[in-house]
Amino acid sequence: MEVFFNQGPIVSAIVIFLLRIGDMSLDTIRVLFVVRGKKKLAWILGFFQALIFVVAISSVLANADSWLNILGYAAGFATGNVVGMLIEDRMALGHLHLTIYSSMRGAAIAEALRKDGYGVTEISGRGKDGTVTVLHCSVLRKKVDSVETIVLEEDPSAFITTSDVRQVRRGFWRA
Numbered sequence: 001m002e003v004f005f006n007q008g009p010i011v012s013a014i015v016i017f018l019l020r021i022g023d024m025s026l027d028t029i030r031v032l033f034v035v036r037g038k039k040k041l042a043w044i045l046g047f048f049q050a051l052i053f054v055v056a057i058s059s060v061l062a063n064a065d066s067w068l069n070i071l072g073y074a075a076g077f078a079t080g081n082v083v084g085m086l087i088e089d090r091m092a093l094g095h096l097h098l099t100i101y102s103s104m105r106g107a108a109i110a111e112a113l114r115k116d117g118y119g120v121t122e123i124s125g126r127g128k129d130g131t132v133t134v135l136h137c138s139v140l141r142k143k144v145d146s147v148e149t150i151v152l153e154e155d156p157s158a159f160i161t162t163s164d165v166r167q168v169r170r171g172f173w174r175a
Contacts (some may be wrong), residue, residue: 012059013072019056020073023049024080029088035164036094092141095165098148099136101125105155106133112150113137138165 030045060066060073102109110120110133121136139147144162151158 009066009068012063012066013068015072016056016059016069017072017076017079019052019059020076021080021083023052023056024077025084025087026052028081028084029091032088032093094141095138096141096144096162097136097138097165098144099134099161099163100151101127101132101134101159102151102155103127103129103132103157105158106135109133109151109154109158110135112154113147116146116150118143118147 026045026049030042030049033042033045056073056076060069063069100106100109106122110122113120113135118137118139123134123136125132125134137147148160151160
């Protein structure tokens with residue numbers, strides 16, 4: 001690693017920037033695995049994240065008078081957060097619970113979702129403007145866009161919220 005840091009101030013700052021992107025990307029994904037209870041994956045990612053972090057921070061502290069290294073470190077931190085989020089979006093691991101509110105087309109939405117193989121629970125409710133149908137549907141994160149498309153084709157004014165689902169036991173899940 002010393003070879004990269006002895007190539008000049010610009011190369012050193014770029015290496016720190018890239019290390020920090022890797023470090024923070026791993027950290028962002030690791031936190032998501034921690035929240036989902038994936039202990040082994042969180043440990044592995046945490047190990048490599050800490051290893052990269054120590055190399056990056058050591059090189060910055062060894063040359064604390066270099067503004068380029070400090071800027072590379074800060075820019076890598078910020079960029080790594082975004083890169084980690086993009087990677088996690090692409091991975092789309094886990095399940096989401098959708099709550100769908102429809103004032104006029106709840107039954108049609110439920111039927112369309114069931115026709116496409118999704119499990120849906122219908123509940124009658126009362127909103128600000130009167131009766132609504134509240135639909136509950138838990139899906140793989142990879143399928144959320146498909147479900148939203150079905151819902152909005154049936155009722156463009158439907159209100160949809162999502163929440164993360166940590167564990168799944170029993171019930172009906174589309175394979």
